[in-house]
Amino acid sequence: MPAFMKLIATSLAAAVLGMALAAAPALAAGPATAPEVTPPTERKVSVAIDALRDVLDAMADRGAMTPPQRDAVVVAVRLADWDGYSIERLGGILQALVDRGVLSAAQRFAILDGMRR
Numbered sequence: 001m002p003a004f005m006k007l008i009a010t011s012l013a014a015a016v017l018g019m020a021l022a023a024a025p026a027l028a029a030g031p032a033t034a035p036e037v038t039p040p041t042e043r044k045v046s047v048a049i050d051a052l053r054d055v056l057d058a059m060a061d062r063g064a065m066t067p068p069q070r071d072a073v074v075v076a077v078r079l080a081d082w083d084g085y086s087i088e089r090l091g092g093i094l095q096a097l098v099d100r101g102v103l104s105a106a107q108r109f110a111i112l113d114g115m116r117r
Helices: 003-028 042-062 067-079 087-099 105-116
Strands: none
Touching: 042 067, 042 105, 067 087, 087 105
16 A cells, blocks of 8 residues: 555544544433523513504504504404514414404504514
8 A cells, every 4th residue: 555545544544533532422421402492581572562562553653554453453462472573473363363354464464564674
């Protein structure tokens, strides 16, 4: 075997051995655990509700919704215990209001669009 091949073989063997030795403590520690997901704090939820109120107030000021509709959205979101992060969940909450005839589909879309911005 040429000297160059011996050098490559030795380097490869050293690399494999080094990786095996470095991985042994990590494998001995057991499987990695997922970090705990902390629920949003009351302050974060309040900030999200305030942002939603801002969107709803702007829509009410423009005449895109009535104040009773605005209040119904806030009550529904609070009752559903919306976390303030999931736009999809907010869409589901608003869809229930659309199904009951409280909001129109266009109003639901406008609220979701306003919350995304």
